[in-house]
Amino acid sequence: AQSVSQHNHHVILSEAASLELGCNYSYGGTVNLFWYVQYPGQHLQLLLKYFSGDPLVKGIKGFEAEFIKSKFSFNLRKPSVQWSDTAEYFCAIDRGSTLGRLYFGRGTQLTVWP
């Protein structure tokens, strides 16, 4: 079975602080990796995704993530957060097949104080 772990359940930062949210997965095969964001009252939106190639992936709104295969990790980063980044962030994997089933972590609530 595959699982996705997000160890930070709630992160509180001040504006302009740097952000790193951890994501680890347990699956030995090929995976596709995703970060989704859910703003209050809104639907899940894709921040970025990794399928292959350069392990450093850049997404929308200044977010990036690095896939480290040896560590089964896909951590999300942003050098300087804004109040508008307050949201819940979900890491997810797909097994690299064509089934399209996503396995999600439990999410990290990010609160940014102005």
Add this chain to the structure above:
Amino acid sequence: EAGVAQSPRYKIIEKRQSVAFWCNPISGHATLYWYQQILGQGPKLLIQFQNNGVVDDSQLPKDRFSAERLKGVDSTLKIQPAKLEDSAVYLCASNPIRGPYGYTFGSGTRLTVV
């Protein structure tokens, strides 16, 4: 392009009652998914359709949950009878192909069972 539409947005029912949720995917999207998101957890796949056929319903509690996708377009998810532990947000997502590449989520239906 219009997003994935879901209704109702909120529903409160008593345990042992029945409830139904509706999803209208993005036009032309062949694959449709229903996820359950319990508070404090990430979304978990309940059922996946490819056109109007079921691809994966291994996580659907079939003694009380049922889903159908008529004519390969709209879908309904039903719970009968509901239990307290069914309180969750039910998310619908659609995808143009069989794979995670174009996932779009709806805003979800928040179900409270009292």
